[in-house]
Each structure stands twice: as structure tokens, then as C-alpha cells.
Amino acid sequence: MQMNDNTFRPKIVAFCCNWCSYAGADLAGTNRLNYPADVKIIRVPCSCRVNPTFVLRAFGRGADGVIICGCHPGDCHYTSGNYYARRRMTLLFSMLDYLGIERERTRVEWVSAAEGAKFAQTMNSFVETVTKLGKNKRLEDLRCKK
Amino acid sequence: MQKVMIERAAELLSSGKVNRVLGWRAGLFAHDNTPSVFTDAADLQANFVYNEFCGANLSKYLVKESDKEGTVAVFLKPCDTYSFNQLIAEHKIKRDNVYAIGVQCNGMKDVNDREKLEERCASCKSRKHVAYDELIGESGEILDSNRFDMVEKLENMTSEERFEFWRGELSRCVRCNACRNVCPACTCEKCIFDNPDSGSANKAPADPFEENLFHIIRAFHVAGRCTDCGECSRVCPENIPLHLLNRKFIKDINELYGEYQAGETVNERGPLVNYTQGDAEPSVVYERGNS
Ligand code: SF4
Ligand code: SF4
């Protein structure tokens, strides 16, 4: 069937750490909680694995929003990874904002393995925010356009 | 000054204390003095210069020079001593192989407008040498500079205005990589920007994304390690104000994680390889300023 729906659906990339948030996403799934299919999850060993280049490249290749999910501060499987990630992402997001790229397109959220509901809720609200912003035009790689 | 420096350098060479001297060599024009290694007194007499066009920060050259046989003498202006310390902290310079001579600096002149001081010198953060073995001339004080004024001005613009401003600046980048090559904090042997798969190894950026990618990653990679020496902005052939990117990171770090000046000492832990449990959440970015 041809989809004839012209309403904007954002592409969201979610980096989820293996030990908490990815399990949280799983739980959301097994509990049949709804969150939009526009969210593409990329599993990473720890939130601190997310290099700033990952975030930029996701935008470059067409993402409209990027969210990073990790264990709650203090609960990182590797003890302190998320503390480093927190500093890095704070500075990176601030820089994006400084360059005039809408800050609402980026987010960090701490989601534990038991928080399936929080995961679904976070994704719903993030998708809603990004949908309002519309297409990412300020940070896209034109060469990736068909 | 120049005369005293030449004499001292010749003395160090003849006494055998050092076997090379890293300094500035007179160029074809008055303003294009370049970093150079001197090994004999005659060469020093004929070609060594120190004047208001010796902006080049010699500390980066020590990464290679201090790895060689024997001791190398080097002349360091106040801001260069910060880079020197930072490189020692990162284990890039072998301190024992270096004889550091601090030299007084009254600010460098802008090559495009010789009446004016360079931007970085007009907003100099410190005339104090933070590391040296001996001093020629005077060492000054840490200054209360106005270096964050322009960053603040940008922060107070709307998101659209900032975007326009940066497009105007960054779209001029020709990707000569000079800013990376000159930077004392950029000392990786393999750089992402030389990797054809990085999406940003082209010579001329094809679109705004690539420009942003290069500039954000360049500035981010030196965040917390950048001493604000100003070399990147000095060498940019397109006069892109790269210092405004570096200073944004410095300002954010100061505000969020406490005042920090890279290179002030050799044994402090940099802000990005450190944390406290009570650090601000990334959402502070949404909460402050206008968008
Ligand atoms: S980024 Fe620029 S100001 Fe900072 S250390 Fe490198 S060359 Fe100096
Ligand atoms: S020195 Fe200037 S033109 Fe060259 S790569 Fe750096 S910003 Fe671009």
C-alpha cells in the first residue's frame, strides 16, 4: 500500500548504553509500551562510548534529533563512564547551540534497566519536540541527499 | 632584546650546554619571521630576530626537537609558556632535554594592520611566564582580560543570528589545515581529518555540514587543553575567528566546572578527564540564554 501521508516524521537516533537504557528499551517492548517507530536505537557499550563525531555524523546523515541514554549517574557499569559523557555532551550541546543549531534536537537522559515506562515516555516527548522543530536543515550533509 | 638574546644563545651553544637553539628566523618581509633551529653563532648573528612579528609559538616544535639528542634551548613568550607546560603535562615534551628561556613580550603586531596589536594580544590573558629556566627581560602579571566579550555578545544573539554569523565565517574555510598544524594541543600522529573516511578530509568543504564537523571537532578535541594561545586564529588565511570557538569551550568550562587555565601548572587534571558527582546535567544548555 502506498503511504500517502505527508506529515513530517522525524528521524531520531538514540544511542543507548548496553547495561541500562538498552535493557530499558527492551522492557518497554516486552511491556508493550508504545513509542514512535521513528526512533532508531544504536547500542553502545556505555554512554561514554559516544564520541562527539557520532552525534554530528548522525545529524549529517539525516537525523533530525539525537538522544543519548545511559545508566543513572552513579550506576554506570564501568563506574564513571556516564560522568565523563555528561561533561562532554554538555559542552558539545552548548557548542551546537552557540553555532546556531537548535539545542532542542539534542538530549541526554538517564534510563535504568527497570525504567521501561520512562524510556517510552522520554522517546515520546523527544519525538514530539523534534517534530515541532521540523526537518534538520542546519546540520545536514547535502551529499547524503538522494 | 634581540641583541641580548643572540649573545645568550651563542654563549649557550659555545659552552656546550645546548647543541641547538630554537628561535625565529628573519623572513623575506618584515612580518614573516619563521620558527627555525640555529646551530652556530654566525647564523644567529645574521638571521635571528625578535621583534613584534614573532608571533609563532615555538613550544609545539619541541615535540620533535626534545626527542633528539642533546639539549635544545628555546625562547618562549609568556603565552608560549602555557603551551609548554600543557605539552609537558601531556608527556609530549621531554623537559630534561629543553633549556627554556622566557622572553618579555609587549604584544605582537597584526600583519594585516601593522599599527594594531593582534587580537589575541589586545585581549592578552597573561604576561606572566609560567615556566622557564632563565628569563630575559621582565615577566608580567596575569591580566584581567576582556577576552570573553565577543563570546558573550554571540551568546546574547538569537539562534538564527548566530547561525548566520557562523555560516558567514566558517564558509570561508579552505581546509588548509593550518589551524590544526600550528596548534600546540593538536599533536596526534594520526588525525581524523587525514582519514578519507572521516567525511571531512576534503580540501575544500563541500557544504555547511562539513565545515561544522571540522570546526566543532577541531575545537572539541582541544577543549580543556587549549591554552588560548591564539595561534589558530593568527595563521588562518581566511581570518576565521577560531578563538571564538575555543573561548566558548573555555568559558563554559569555567562557568560549569570551575575556573581552569590549561597549562598554568603541569600536574592538574584537565576538566574533560575529570568529573564530580554533582556536575550540571546537559539540560543546563536548554535552561540558559535565549534560543
Ligand atoms: S586551539 Fe588555537 S588557541 Fe588553542 S592551543 Fe590550539 S592554536 Fe592555541
Ligand atoms: S586555517 Fe582557516 S582556512 Fe585553514 S583550515 Fe583552519 S579555519 Fe580553515
Ligand code: FES
Ligand atoms: S554502562 Fe551505562 S552509562 Fe556506562
